[in-house]
Amino acid sequence: MTEQDLVFLQQAIAVSFSARERGNHPFGAILVDAAGSVVAEAENTVVSTRDVTAHAETNLVRIASARWSPPDLADHTLYSSCEPCAMCSGAIFWAGIGRVAFALSVEGLLEFFGDRPGAPLNQIGSRRLLTPADGIEVLGPALEQEAARAHEGFWS
Numbered sequence: 001m002t003e004q005d006l007v008f009l010q011q012a013i014a015v016s017f018s019a020r021e022r023g024n025h026p027f028g029a030i031l032v033d034a035a036g037s038v039v040a041e042a043e044n045t046v047v048s049t050r051d052v053t054a055h056a057e058t059n060l061v062r063i064a065s066a067r068w069s070p071p072d073l074a075d076h077t078l079y080s081s082c083e084p085c086a087m088c089s090g091a092i093f094w095a096g097i098g099r100v101a102f103a104l105s106v107e108g109l110l111e112f113f114g115d116r117p118g119a120p121l122n123q124i125g126s127r128r129l130l131t132p133a134d135g136i137e138v139l140g141p142a143l144e145q146e147a148a149r150a151h152e153g154f155w156s
Contacts, residue, residue, distance in 0.1 A: 008077070
């Protein structure tokens with residue numbers, strides 16, 4: 001992961017704090033083109049839209065796929081404050097986004113839930129679902145402590 005990747009991850013983490021401030025789950029994502037320009041950003045809106053599929057990454061894929069075709073997105077990077085889940089990984093795959101970098105790992109996220117009732121017991125993340133064979137590079141975790149701060153006290 002490059003220094004530039006870390007800067008973009010910090011931006012995705014900032015979006016996660018924005019989602020939390022709006023009463024949503026603390027997840028954020030940005031999309032960067034091959035030239036290094038941020039071309040889209042999205043936050044989690046599960047609570048405000050009452051849509052369980054409104055994760056930051058799926059919201060971002062909706063924006064991106066409305067503007068660009070899969071071949072156009074192959075040289076873009078999606079930066080996420082947390083490792084994309086199985087649903088989001090599928091959306092990233094079908095959108096044709098060629099690179100994913102994330103901050104907080106699934107394992108790190110699950111630590112916030114403990115063994116309370118209704119807590120997710122297992123999540124399959126992007127590292128297990130998206131592969132170079134699919135034409136997708138996955139980088140992470142990185143900046144986990146910084147990303148974890150958005151979740152502190154939120155899930156209890």
